[in-house]
Amino acid sequence: MPTIALTLTLNGKQVSAEVEPNTLLVDFLREGRGLTGTHVGCDTSQCGACVVLAGGRSVKSCTMFAFETEGLEVVTIEGLAPAVVGGELHPMQAAFREHHGLQCGFCTPGMVLSAVDLVRRHPNPDEAQVRHWLEGNICRCTGYHNIVKAVQAGGGGGS
């Protein structure tokens, strides 16, 4: 299969790669770049475990081809905070920890990145806004209770 030359900014660094035209962004991230924080939880673009930021917007990386990120800035969960000893968490990550917004952790990267996009668009979202926004992110552990609290806190408002 012919490949496509791809250049993007991935977690702050410029990356070039040859990708097959049918390579999904999530496979490029997980298998091509070893960024396994982005998860695959379904095959119908419902669960949101694979959400990343592309061009500042939250997208489901299972529903986007890698080549579509040409020239974009892509941020995965690994790129949200510096991964060094003593590295501080992003305020949304910190809010999820503070409010026990995660249990098994599998949906968490997608939840956090989706929430980052929400509060960028709507600072200080109310409960209904958060719950509605998370329509595309499924969590089986938390009953969403503490996720909603975390997102509100991470967005500067709420409890």
Add this chain to the structure above:
Amino acid sequence: MSATGIGASVKRVEDHRFLIGRGRYTDDINRPGQLFAVIVRSPVAHARIAAIDAGEALAAPGVVAVYTGADMAADEVGGLPCSWLVYSKDGSEMKEPVHPPLVPDRARHVGDQVAVVIAETRAQAKAAAGLVDVDYQELPVLVTCGDAITDGAPLVWDDVPGNTCFDWEIGDKAATDAAFARADHVVRLDVVNNRLIPNAMEPRCAIGDYDPGSDLTTLYTTSQNPHVIRLLMGNFVLGIPESKLRVVAPDVGGGFGSKIFHYAEEAIVTWASRKLGRPVKWTAERSESFMSDAHGRDHVSHAELALDKEGTFLGLRVSTVANVGAYLSTFGAAVPTYLYGTLLSGCYRTPAIYCEVRAVFTNTVPVDAYRGAGRPEAAYLIERIVDEAARELGIDRVELRRRNFIPVDAFPYQTPVALEYDTGNYDATLDRALEASDWQGFAVRRQQAVGRGMLRGIGISTYVEACGLAPSNVAGQLGARAGLYESAIVRVHPTGSVTVFTGSHSHGQGHETTFAQIVSDRLGIDIEQVEVVHGDTEKIPFGMGTYGSRSLAVGGSAVVKALDKIVEKGRKIAAHTLEASAEDIEFADGEFRVAGTDRATAFADVAFSAYVPHDYPLEELEPGLEASAFYDPKNFTFPAGCHVCEVEIDPETGVVRVVAVTASDDVGIVINPMIVDGQIHGGLAQGIGQALYESCVYDESGQLLTGSYLNYCMPRAADFPFFNVGNHVTPCTHNPLGAKGVGEVGSIGVPPAVINAVLDALVPVGVTGIEMPATSEKVWRAICDAKGDAKGRAVAS
């Protein structure tokens, strides 16, 4: 209470790695030289496999091997075992057909494993799997409990007459019949407990990795109990001794029971890796999870409750048909029997109970434990019929419950269905729930809803569950083929930091925090000094893993037992260094102290002495400070509580909106309130999901209609309000932590509260019954029927 000890809402230790994307789930692991497996699954529910032609697949790019059931049979691979033996009423053993990992001659459900294609890449394996040509000669199909027990029904297994796996009973039939004979009222109810698909967010995954150099085989797998998998697969399926088989269950993305069981794919990749000398990886796509993860529930029951004039329960008679699917899964026989029939006393003093359960094979995915496992089915049946009794007898439903509660002074209480409850206070949890839910204020809220054109209802339920599985001798008498203790090793390092190795497994429950809190509390050291290791048979002692809300009550107790040994040895070491008698040494707040003096030595100094024994009682004690313990519980634990749900229904659309949920639970002593609340939230969401949204649906030909998130309704954030949760504590009387367990209470307690609320809203408009899930369609049809409006039926036909 220390800042990180028992009772503190310590932030979770494990969160950091998950939040920065450095969790390590099975699919994140890739081994050098790894191949990829794709399973060829049966597209039909029941068929004879006349022939398999793998020629074209074998010739496809990248394909290394295609194996079938015949290949596994040639290697004398065994069947997937069931770990529980149940006897029928007549004393005969349950029917236990062999369940080969790859089926050689007959497929028995959609998704059954027929062949495996192994290739260099996942894409190559997937493409080639489509080229395997299987000649399916279709056979008649059974889907439901009703199908299976129909006279003359076709057979899932030719040698299992009536499709009956077992016909089990519990309780005193004669005493129960006598109770009914003298009853003033008998209330009858048919209930269906809908089949669910667990849907942990991480799909299952397994990597077999055989090292020809060491002859050591490693299985990385999404499991709740790696040692159990090693025992079952090593001993019964593949014949690999424990010493040569390592099972690693790394970070696991949720289980809810569905990752307890030994699955075919684990054996397939392990066996294939040993044949090929290369690692073999399989990862489920979600659509495969739907048709291969064990399902839950699926009971059809008839219940009868006998009462006297005052509403005192005299007897309960239950007849249940339980669908076990096409094969007996690992716990498939235990769930509809010893985890169900034994719970039918609930919170009540019902003096006579008799229950019979006929378990039937069908052409569906095996049914096994899913969050609550048998206990939600019991609680749902009891709490539905109690509400029904209250309606029929015109007794207030809260009062009827109170009148029949086991009173506080009756504990320990022996039920007529085998269990002895150690402790509880059902009035206390009920009172708390009524107050927190503003039960009294409901009439006003209902009136306000009427003004908006809405139907508002409130429902209540109580429950008892038995968890903390289990006293091994009792479990053995009940047919368990394993012990049900738990293990721990506490290793104190030279400078006083501690590593705990536990046989329990965390897949979201937060053991790395909670277990560390126990150590922090008992040794008086900060939680940052404690590391908790689980999930790798090469590191941890043999243990039974995590299910049935057993981790803290059983696994935590094992940790306590090992810590006690550490302290006991530390006392002797301190006695030596402080020149005192060991009997005079007290241990508190991280210090060994000569009682009544200021002579003391810190825990870390004692640890250092143990590893640098220059001034040490070497003639009496070995150096080192490490202890292991196995804890076998004395009894089950009995969390209990009361849940209240309030709903509003739009009569025009049938949409049920959950307005408020109150959970008042007694889970015993709480180690970390934040984590406990989180467990209850999650359980409530799954319970409400069962009551309102989720249901596994097969069509008559056995095709799974709910095979993806497009048609199996997973609850979303907007489906719930914030939950109102709280505890009333009566400590467990027989384990050192006083803990009972919390993992399942939400999913056990809340479904009947939801349905009772829905019926409370609908009975005034003439609806007499509704089954789970109470979807908008079902509710709308029920309202139309009640109004005599043909609209609902017309659309249905």
